[in-house]
Amino acid sequence: MVDLRERSERVWGWLADVPDPEIPVISIVDLGIVREVNWHDDPAGAVCEVVITPTYSGCPATEVIGRSIEEALRERGVERVRLESRIAPAWTTDWLTSEGRRKLSEYGIAPPARRADGRQVIDISGLRRRTAEDAPAACPHCGSAHTEPISRHGSTPCKALHRCLDCREPFDYFKCH
Amino acid sequence: MLLDDKSVYLMRLGDNALVLSQRLSEWCGKGPAFEEDMALTNTALDLIGQARMWLSYAGEVEGRGRDEDALAFRRDSHEFTNLLLVEQPNGDYAHTLVRQFFFDVWHQLTLDALTRSSDDRIADIASKAIKEVAYHLRRSSDLVVRLGDGTAESRRRMQDAVDALWMYTGEMFKADETEELLGAQGLACDPSTLKDAWLAMVREVFAEATLTVPDSEWMQKGGKQGRHGEHLGLLLAEMQFLQRAYPNASW
Structure with a gap:
């Protein structure tokens, strides 16, 4: 059994390969969109929760990013993914x-x-x-x-x-x- | 009833952003210059994102099962509570810009107050939106100066737009019972407290733009209470067409 921290770090590594849909040269981790990765124990199997934050309120890439994250984790065998969108604190380019x-x-x-x-x-x-x-x-x-x-x-x-x-x-x- | 007042207030914020966003979208592909076309549509995009956050929250607080789409596409004009200013037609570019500038100043001041709301979610949405709105205001105030203090033609058009739109600015600062109640509770901001700061900013920019602040005190009102002019109905007819003709259509 790999400990939770190690499992989270592995997920961070996978997410670092998910490109931003508008500027595919950088990843969603580079952009500071991914805020947290948390594992939650559940009788039906552990759930991987990914907390993301939108860049601009109306940025159409936000929905695509959610789907890309789910896809990337499923490909690596993570069956249960929960996306959580959080707007505070507001995204800033300081997080690049x-x-x-x-x-x-x-x-x-x-x-x-x-x-x-x-x-x-x-x-x-x-x-x-x-x-x-x-x-x-x-x-x-x-x-x-x-x-x-x-x-x-x-x-x-x-x-x-x-x-x-x-x-x-x-x-x-x-x-x- | 506090919950009702809160959802009414949230809907006003959402309706302002939504209706102005729709107006700006009408310029898409028709802006007077490429850069202006991009600026207007990017501003519209920020506003539609903000409208979604306010209207989603309004629907949740209201508790009648209406989500952001139901509120945007299934209400008639008398149920819309946006300021009359934002539904005014685009007119020439001067009208579009002056409308934007008047709104941006009010929007910035309102959101600034809301970042200190006693309601965490209101404060969070305001803190996100104000960063975008500061950018809108920088641009609109710059352009008001460039076109006001521009050619004789651009100055005349800007002053005409100011004179025509001025009567829609009074409503922004006229608090009704909902705003007084929520303002007293620290949940919303009483708009009458913003008037001096708004006027100061408008005077500062107009002085640089060589534009005259009208002295007329007669103001239109009623938008926040759902009393709109004919323009909003036409705007909604276009915006809501798909959901009205094909209810629940999705793609």
Whole structure:
């Protein structure tokens, strides 16, 4: 009998292979979507509970992610999976792993330029001030910090469009959230 | 009855997000620029996600077996309790933007207050939504300045939109018994307490945008009580068509 901790760690390892459906180069663990893995004893067989959190409220990938998790665990012989969605604390890009940031960058998406620092609530008086929010993202192609935003929104809720003023390439920026 | 008041209040929050999301979706594929098309539809997506969270909770609290879909697709316009502002037609881009800006400021202030709700689930939903809404407000306030302080044509259109939509802003701060009751209990926020902060933000942005804050005090009201104009009925006819024509259809 493998102890519970070891079993949970094995599940974390499997989930680290489940790609994000929108940005398949990183996994749902890299993204910080998986919050907890818990095993619950049950007379009918142990239940593996996976706690996930949505990135943006309306992100259509959330449902696909749930199905991918169930599939990945069933393939490895976990019969009983329970998914739990939790919205608090709210997802933040601070939960991106360093591995995830590296993979994003290699893929051509600039990772968030700063930390959200657990700030859940933004004071309205701060919204009009130009702050570190607008710090330029380093170009994932040539590394230059000489970049500018083109559009606050991109192809998915988590991205914005920027362009490099040195190599002239446009690139996706993973917004700080 | 407290439970009734709570579900009524939650439904208002959900209806605002849902109706504005539907309005913004009407721009999909028709935005004046590619970036604007993406911005409007991404904002609509955030709002539909927020609407689902509020309406699911409203249905649970109500306890009549109605889920988010039943509430969204099976109610008639007199049962919708959104603010009149959000059902106003898109009009030209100035109308869409000014409507968004007025709402975003109110939304940000409301959610900020709700993050301190005595009800944990309300506080959790608000804490999630406010991060998205802060982003909406950053964008809408920026664009109000760019177009207000833009060309003579863009400024004229923005001021026309401000003058036309102003009468729908009073309702946002007019508390009714439900809001007074829940506000006193710390569960919701009494909207009358937000008016000064809202006006201060609007004045600040309008000053930069060279737009004039109207001095008219006459305001429309009734949206929160289910008294809507003709526009909401037309919006719902399109949004609800499938579930009305083919009840329980799913894919």
